[in-house]
Amino acid sequence: MPLLGLPATMFTNxxxxxxxxxxxxxxxxxxxxxxxxxxxxxxAIHTHTLRHTNASILIAANTNITTVAKRLGHAQPTxxxxxxxHAIRQADEAAAEVLDVALHLGK
Numbered sequence: 001m002p003l004l005g006l007p008a009t010m011f012t013n014x015x016x017x018x019x020x021x022x023x024x025x026x027x028x029x030x031x032x033x034x035x036x037x038x039x040x041x042x043x044a045i046h047t048h049t050l051r052h053t054n055a056s057i058l059i060a061a062n063t064n065i066t067t068v069a070k071r072l073g074h075a076q077p078t079x080x081x082x083x084x085x086h087a088i089r090q091a092d093e094a095a096a097e098v099l100d101v102a103l104h105l106g107k
Contacts, residue, residue: 055080059087060094 011019025047032042051072058068065088069080081088 055084056087059084059091062091062095 011024013019028047029042029045032045033039037045055068055072058071059065065081066077068084069077072080074080
């Protein structure tokens, strides 16, 4: 439920009030710098990168594409499949390798 008539937000302070929209991205960049990323890497990584990383990890773990779509807020799984076709292709290649190894056991 929105707080005080304000729209719901993902990031809130310790009192449940919405944070300024720039607060998380700024802190995220500071975290990356402290974690040892170069200034060039920090500049290239955005908070939206976390969304793509999340989706790619779920797909690599063979999570059903409908579930991934739902978690990302996509109305249609085809949207997710189109955006993350590269990750789906990589997961398929990894699955093929697993099957190849399994079929060649003992040879």
